[in-house]
Amino acid sequence: MQRPRVDSNLTSWLLAYPDTYEIGLPNQGLQILYELLNERPDATAERAYAPWIDLEAEMRAHRLPLFSVDTHRAAGEFDVIAFNLSAELVFTNVLNCIDLAGVPVRSAQRSDADPLIGAGGHCAFNPEPLADFVDFFVVGDGEEVVGEITDVVGAWKRSGKRAGTREGLLRDLAGIEGTYVPSMYEVSYDGAQLVEVTPRYPDVPPLVAKRTVADLADWPYPRRQLVPVTEVVHDRLSVEVFRGCTRGCRFCQAGMITRPVRERPAAQVREMVSAGLERSGYDEVSLMSLSTADYSGIAELVRDTVTAGAGGGAATDPSRISVSLPSLRVDAFTVDVAAQVSRARRTGLTFAPEAGSWRLRQIINKLITEEDLYSAVRSAYSQGWHRMKLYFLTGLPSEMDPDTEAIAHLAQSCARIGQEYTKRASVTVSLGGFVPKPHTPFQWFGQNPPDELARKVRLVRSALGRNRRVQLKWHDPAASTAEGIASRGDRRVGAAIEYVWRKGGTFQEWSERFDLTLWEEAMAACGLDLDWYVHRHRGEHEMLPWDHIGAGLHRDFLWQDWQDALAGHGLPDCRWTPCYDCGACTEYGIEHIVASPVAPNGGSQGTGQDLATGHVVPVELRPRQLAGAGAPAGGGA
């Protein structure tokens, strides 16, 4: 058991996940920082999770503050309380946790003695909705910057946190690359329109550029993954095989903000898998990334992992070790991979075609053909799977009813393929409403209103008819609207988030707790126009609330990609084809780290596969130099 040191001389971090323990414990980012901080001689880190409403009621009734799960230390005693932001709908929980810690929810009201409130994770790439509540944000990879912050906070702590020094500390923090301190910036508006975000001091950078670790091989963490004694989601060993993704799906924020691709060396992955399994006692390992089938030599890696679980026996022996591969691309999932995975207990299989028609998949740059999908599905059924999940988005740019209905067609075809192999074949379609995200080519797109999303869900449902082999599940369109408020909101939206929290709107990720009317009421009460924030298309020259946060991507690369999307032009994967200078590498002087020079399975996207076969519109892969001509240097964000 790992027990963090309790010593008031150490710079102490409380790493908080603003959802329940069951959801938050497996989070890898939090575990990596937990380990790195506890390895430092001058720091200690503990963890906290949001108490469910029944426990919160008991805690408030007994005047118990938020406390760490490690040593039950009160949250208010820590130097830093840092939140992981992996989804927008947890924002009200962040406020609730700050309040439960006994800390004023607004940064401006905090005193020198109060803990610093920090936040990081993907949602920190648009920090503005939480700008009034969080003292500092970390943008990008946290491995290096967490140490730099500890140095600065530690020095301040040793100097006694004297009255009136908090402002100076925050200013020092703002000087750390990748650290955004919202109180160091003035924001001005012209009516509804945001016009300027300006640093208050000359030493505060006008653009906060994200942090990127150059080589994952330098960071073999977590080495000692936490093993919960109660059941949690993702209750298995997780090993990150690569970070970043350049498939270039235009809706995908993760793929845009985590570039470039950095593969972990295969030998290190093998070592982390075998050491991790032995230490934890788990019998399942998840090879994590944004698209694991793209890992160079994935079939060999899976084969070796499974074979090791069979006690080094014959390649056909059943294995005690299951491998789960999240985020599988269908054009890289082969019979070979399927056969290796299926030697152990079969894990769930999810494919994400994202859009029903080839036309729309070109728009979103998810360039997988129907044949790609069917051959992946065939691989899976032929290797003994009975059911799989297909993930789709609806409400995508230029989506028309035939595109939406094509989702049903794809699912039915997959189920039909399954029936060739097993009578039990079934397909679950999971349908999510598309929420445009900052730092993506779709950041200018006006989100579909909830009634339109609901209509599209009904369209798929009726197109499916009474097909007992295809089950449809969908995300509440109303929740997508609330997510849209926070996703592309500016600093003014913070008041609405606070309003929802004060009205008891916690755990908005949980359908039984979610209530759109609360959000509508909050927006109205704060004088904010929900339509303007969520459903409106943005123009090329409009200042966006996250323009002062740099994800490395040139703004005109994103705009050009948005125009290419509308024109139906595809974009190849630059890890296997020439660079089109999105900015992620060139701005940072770093490069992809990829072991294989070619795409797995000779996959699509500019790697020689004939994408036109059997389709109405062939995709056009244009050289990027033409598309992005005239991009001024340093035009990122």
Place this chain on the structure above:
Amino acid sequence: MRLRVRFSKTGKIRFIGHRDVARVAERAVRRVGLPVAYSEGFSPRMRMSFGLALPTGYESDGEYVELPLIDGAMLEANARDGVGSDVAAAGPAIVCRSGTHVPCGDEPDLDAPSYCTLAAALSEALPVGMEVSCAVLTDGSGQSLQAAVRTCGWRFDIVGLAEAAATKAVADLLAAGTVVTERVHKGETVSSDVRPSVELLQVVGSSNRGAELSAVLSATPRVVRPSELVPALAPEHDMGIARRTHQWTCGAAGRAEPAVPSRCAQRQKETLSG
């Protein structure tokens, strides 16, 4: 061969449920690399069977899990070169990934040296609060533990109840012909007579919460919990912490335990912590 493991569940870990205990135990077995048999079929699972489920929140000194070992798990007598003559002399040994371990033997002589390393290895692999006190080999014949256990021994305290009041309450309960108490079963309130299930009940002293009692309650036809007695003993008071001390089977000579904790485990633990 089967390995019968007796373990405790005390402190904070008492709040995890039976299914969680099963998962924790499975991981501990894999951490030690104990060669336990798996089920056949598409979805092989580790074969393990537990004694009677312990109510969540209760502590215990007497939990059991039985683990069938794969063929070839035992170290052959002629293959023990290098294991050490002490170990070889101590009886059977089990080849685990983490090394060769010796289970507890029948040690009638409490002063005899013990070489059991298995109990300690399993304790090390379990969370704080779960300690293995005994790991013995059985031939796996006979009833399952769930069927064999007839009664359970308990210790529990009643918050804020004085010892004298407890003594009178116990006497009253034992003198009564029937003791009807209510409990919630599958969302419904059920009342039943628990008096026939009480084989033994006595006050043994006081804890820092209140009077402490010891009980032997029958496990058939259903397991009666100490908490069911508390409304009859002291309706105004709550039960503090309950701890299962024993799971008793019925042997030829009366009450017997599936496995008796040996001193070897404690001895090993001392060595490890020192």
